[in-house]
Amino acid sequence: MTAKQRNTASAHTRRVHRQEFLAKTLLRLAAGIIIAILVVIIGYILYKGFVSDMLVKDKVMSVKSETVAFDEGQELAVIINDGLRADALTMEDLILLFNGRARNWGGITEQDMDIVTYTYGVGNSLRDQFDSVVLQDGKYREDMRVADSEQDMIEGVAQTKGAVGYISADTAAGLDYDGIMVVPVRRLSIILNPDALAAQKGKRLTQLTEEQVRSLFAGEVENWQEVGGIDLPVTTIAVRGDTALGTQFREAVMEGNPVSADRTARDQEELLTLLNGTPGAVTFDYYEQVHYEASRLAIDIEQREVGGNLSLHFILEVPKEGGTVGGISSIILNTVFMILLTLAIAVPIGVLAAVFLTEYSKQNLLMRILHFGTDTLAGIPSIIFGLFGYIFFSEYLGLGFSLISGTLTITLMILPTIVRTSVEAIKTVPMTYREGSLAVGATKWQTIRRVVLPAAMPGVLTGIILGVGRAVGETAALVYTMGSSYELAKSLMSSTRVLSVHLYYLIKEGLSFDRAFATATILIIIVLFVNFATNKLIGRMNKMAG
């Protein structure tokens, strides 16, 4: 056979090539699946951790304006101390702030700060303007602070934490003062004639999206059925375009597109009359009008709020009010305490036990028992450790729900892992190192301490990372032994909450998935960091080993 003839693939060769190709494809597929899982899970959690993207329901639309406008008189601007984190305040918020129903900013900005309201003296024109809108029923807070002038107001709000006040829009336009922020106000509500909100055959209109609002006022919707309501024709009413209300609606909501109004009202009074008289009617109005006159008619507007989630202040602030306000700084610290305490107990015991097993115990039987024991313990579900910890540490030893109870439980859980990996690591250290050491007159313990253990360090550290990973992720066992207080642990006997447990409660309560994802993101970051740091350390040790 010539070379050319030999080169032509036989049937067998072709089959083998095919198998090779198939094998490569399968391997790539498997690897791709793993990577996809990794990217999807971690990517999704990190995304939700850093970006908050939620649908919320409010009585006012999301559109906001820098000034509070009126048909007559000065426009106002609301100012707040810049320590407050708010990109807008709803008119509902303003009313609650100034009439004293809200006591703490927590409900509005999730910050634990007392509310301090500023106003002007009676008879001040700005005050009259403000009261006509925000405090129509005359119910003022007792602890309101009075400013003599706009300058006084500005200085007061700038210096007081949690302060809110108002100035004229003209002053606000040229304002550049440290400590103060002009906060836009959301004021537009959508109100319906009661007939449109009635129930019929089990169906009832309870909310509209902002898209649906635009459709309604663009004339695209004929019947309430089309937006989830009952069978009733739609009648849109709009106030004239030359009013402050009309202008704002046309510009901000309709973005300049024409408003298709079946009826037009001259002013707000006529607006409400027309609304009450026309079945199936819908219109827009300022929230304060509706709040004081006919609040039950303002319908929930479903809006999409996108913003930042995890931030530095979330990590640094202390949680309050059951964890709904503030950050999670104390919980992070509690987690760190638990990890350090666990390692402080588990590592010495685990490593020394491993040394005994490999270096000093001659009896094979003892070795076998200990091996079997640690392997079994390592496989026991962690919830069983939780049960044991609860009965033994919390109840029998009387340690209760405390940091020490939880830590001891976790220690028991990770001890087998640490012993196992340390034993393997020590066994892998070549006999030649030991011989070299003994040959210069070292004792057995000196050899272990100075040569064997340092050489086994990479393996031992790997076992420790595995242990830390398990400890950080443990939830069930800690719920039943460590307690649930989110405050910083003051002593070993304090009831404490760690990140994983906090996440458990957040999901369970279902109040804030934003916070849940932010907490999950922090957990992932901690794990990534521990792995990264330890791998670097191991890398450095391996360099020593050549």
Next chain:
Amino acid sequence: MDTQCKLKITDLDLFYGDFQALQNVSMDINANEVMAFIGPSGCGKSTFIKTINRMNDLIPDVTIKGKVLYDGVDIYKDFDVIELRKQIGMVFQKPNPFPMTVYDNIAYGPRIHGVRDKKKLDDIVEQSLKGAALWDEVADRLHKPALGLSGGQQQRLCIARVLAVEPDVVLMDEPTSALDPISTAKIEDLIDELKKEYTIVIVTHNMQQAGRISDQTAFFLTGEVVETGPTEKIFYNPEDKRTEDYISGRFG
């Protein structure tokens, strides 16, 4: 110079469990000489050299009968094993530096025996490395990993490590069998120098090496010493026929 007897071994038997590895071994090893053990593989040379510094103690199930006298003292009865190993050092077949810096490797011995003073350690490290003919090559990389050195350098490092504890006797178990010819030559020269201050016992597979560097030679065969004597005599005028056969290469 009188030849002083450093090590006197009398009627040594060694058993691994029931198996007898060494039978009736006796010999005298003189101070400041190089004694070479030669013989085919598995004949007990390495086992025997390890009885001199009691490294066989590490192996479970080993029984030793007979006497090993070091400067007249029975090492199995009246000698602290730690002290013994300090005075009788060992270099192994495969170089085994610790996974540490060059400096820490050499300083290891002195440190475990209590030397803490940095200046003293610096001195010891330098002297030992010079004594092992390695100083010039590593003086500028004392604090780099020892495992970065070449094979021959690593072996000289191990020799320096042993010298650092100021021994009397240096045992070498096939020290050059894992090295290239040039490193081997360097170490053979070193041994020639070392014997001025130390007593050297060397196990070697390589007959020519024994011929080159040793003063006395012992020929081992299946756990027994067939013949010992001055190297020249063993090589050119052996008394036992088995010795002659081995030397002339009739079996290996």
